[in-house]
Amino acid sequence: MKPFNVDLHIHSPHSISVSKNLNLDTMVETCKKKGIDIIATGDILQPTWLKYMENNLQKEKDGIFLYKNVNFILQTEIEDKENIHEVVLLPNFEAARELQKKLKPFSKNLMNEWGGRPRVNLSPPDLVDEVDAAGGLIGPAHAFTPFKAIFRQNKYANLEECYQDSLKKVSFLELGLSADTYIADRMKGLRDISFLSNSDAHSEGPTSLGREFNRFEIEKPNFEEIDLAIKRQRGRKIILNVGLDPRLGKYYNMFCNKCRRRIIFKEDKTRSFTLLNNYKIDANYITYFARNPIIARKNYQKEVDKGKVICPACKNELKKNYKIKLGVFERIEMISDYEQPRHPSHRPPYIDIIPLVEIIRKVLNIKSSKSKTVEKIYDDFIDKLGTEFSILIDLPIKKISEVNKEIAKVISSFRTGNIEILTGGGGVFGEIKI
Ligand SMILES: [Zn+2]
Ligand SMILES: [Zn+2]
Structure with a gap:
């Protein structure tokens, strides 16, 4: 085999x-x-x-x-x-x-x-x-x-x-x-x-x-x-x-289907979680503040699931009622049986990782993944170390370090699940923080 x-x-x-x-x-x-x-x-x-x-x-x-x-x-x-x-x-x-x-x-x-x-x-x-x-x-x-x-x-x-x-x-x-x-x-x-x-x-x-x-x-x-x-x-x-x-996926968090803003909850000790009108609207997010953001979010997502929540941003800006939709994260909360995953014995491991081009781009702080510089470094990596999958998954980090220390560090963080992430949603991909 x-x-x-x-x-x-x-x-x-x-x-x-x-x-x-x-x-x-x-x-x-x-x-x-x-x-x-x-x-x-x-x-x-x-x-x-x-x-x-x-x-x-x-x-x-x-x-x-x-x-x-x-x-x-x-x-x-x-x-x-x-x-x-x-x-x-x-x-x-x-x-x-x-x-x-x-x-x-x-x-x-x-x-x-x-x-x-x-x-x-x-x-x-x-x-x-x-x-x-x-x-x-x-x-x-x-x-x-x-x-x-x-x-x-x-x-x-x-x-x-x-x-x-x-x-x-x-x-x-x-x-x-x-x-x-x-x-x-x-x-x-x-x-x-x-x-x-x-x-x-x-x-x-x-x-x-x-x-x-x-x-x-x-x-x-x-x-x-x-x-x-x-x-x-x-x-x-x-x-x-x-x-x-999944947090890098386009539909992780709740979002407005019209303005595509994502809905997130943050802690604010001075306020009561029952007051759901404590929110802030910016270009990408509607942020609700609550004393206990987890409970507030859970109550909110139940209402969203019933199709009852109107986007406050669209209501202000467009004077129209567009509904908030559940993201993957909240939908799984609604339909799951367990708070934590229970893997059956046959389930293989899952490695969360992004394409090598994206890692190179992020490390070099370059916007376009079609950039010639990124392409050149990518091809150089492949020439020196072998296929992308072996670099991302199998090759000892020490070997990758010999070509580029920064990139090796990011790959290592992915492999061990220690990467910091800005969650995606509403059609926008999330991002990794370096
Ligand atoms: Zn499809
Ligand atoms: Zn909206």
Whole structure:
């Protein structure tokens, strides 16, 4: 058995807001720098992309699909009737064509230029049944984001309600950029399901592709082995999940869906926590002050959950009533069974980390991650030390120090969970403090 670094959810230029430069060559270039061994095709049911993949991937006899020595798994994301996104993995092109044919009558955009992430008018259990019948694997995508996700506000609070009798055919749950194992294992009902941490990449660059990934322990880089590992059968398993600290995600804290300000609570000993009109509004935050900010926040989020809280900033500025929405942090508080995560024994460790480009950028205090200086240092790191994933996860810190002390220090803080973070929310990514 060997370890493979795997990213099982990306998109193609046939989904909106995806880079036009994303193609097999640019993807493979990034995979080699980062150390991604197995990557998803993205958008495999979209006809043009399907044909492109079929014409270019080299098919090996044991179900392996190769392009320039990088392994591919056929994959798409589908939006169901309940506006929930699901990640779908397929064993081969025959299965992809079969599923495409089955879903065509239920979708207006599946066969279109922009059908990369098709909307299919089937209930979650019906969609699960179709994917299963085609020999594929399916599970909820970015399960905790406030949009288009199974656990979003006013939607489901567990898997059973959503998938009903078809739940046994749901093989995994994708954590998404806004959640990790520590958040998800606060829900009792997720004890038995395997978690995936995938990038959901919309571009070919190293800040996007593989920004979250899984490490699988399998025999060969093909669909059958991935299937066995997800189901934890015959010794195959996922041995590591890696991804963004949820606090860096775009939807961590409560926010106003209109002005995108985040709602936070701070302690103020002079005031009573019942007085919720003690707040301050600035460009990015609405800060409430309370004697006990935790209790005040918990009471507040209950009202937000009921859809009862109006954004005070928008009310002042626009004279309109826009509602506050729960972030991932508050939503998990509403639907979790435990205050602290309880990891089942099969759960692999989770490492919270950000892409190396972002670390370099932060250390050098450079705004753009597309900066030439950052790019040069990144490539220099890879040349001297090997792949990005080995630098971030495996290489002794001492080795990294020999190239750059500052960067080595930040990587070490991430590995040990000692990084200071400014939380994200309302569509704005969080930031690390150095
Ligand atoms: Zn999605
Ligand atoms: Zn607002």
